[in-house]
Amino acid sequence: MTQSEQHQEPIKHAEEHAESAIMAAQRAEAMLADALELADPELIHSAKDRLAQVNNKVMDATKHLSEFSTDYHFSRQLHQTAEELQDASQDVKASIDKSKLPKQVR
Numbered sequence: 697m698t699q700s701e702q703h704q705e706p707i708k709h710a711e712e713h714a715e716s717a718i719m720a721a722q723r724a725e726a727m728l729a730d731a732l733e734l735a736d737p738e739l740i741h742s743a744k745d746r747l748a749q750v751n752n753k754v755m756d757a758t759k760h761l762s763e764f765s766t767d768y769h770f771s772r773q774l775h776q777t778a779e780e781l782q783d784a785s786q787d788v789k790a791s792i793d794k795s796k797l798p799k800q801v802r
Contacts, residue, residue: 710760711774714781717750717757721784724750725791732795740795747792754785 724746731739758781764774 707764707774710757710764711777714757714761714777717753718777718780718784720750721754721788725787728791728795744792744795747788747795751785751788751792754781754788757781758785
């Protein structure tokens with residue numbers, strides 16, 4: 697393995713981690729949408745828990761990817777992945793907010 701390939705390995709790992717987090721966020725959002733459509737409290741609770749887990753995964757991937765943002769080799773592709781990760785983070789937060797049910801008034 698050349699030195700260049702060794703240098704690219706952590707960047708590739710960060711990109712794969714970010715892409716995995718983006719896909720997990722999309723699946724969790726779909727899970728919540730289905731649960732809300734079915735109006736099933738158990739499914740909604742499960743989906744909200746999954747969104748919280750995914751939110752942590754997205755934040756971790758963002759941190760990992762940002763470690764390379766000042767790197768000379770930070771390509772246009774990685775920049776695009778970072779933007780998609782930011783979008784996923786905003787979408788997850790919006791889904792969490794959307795799923796909050798009003799407290800019952802007594």
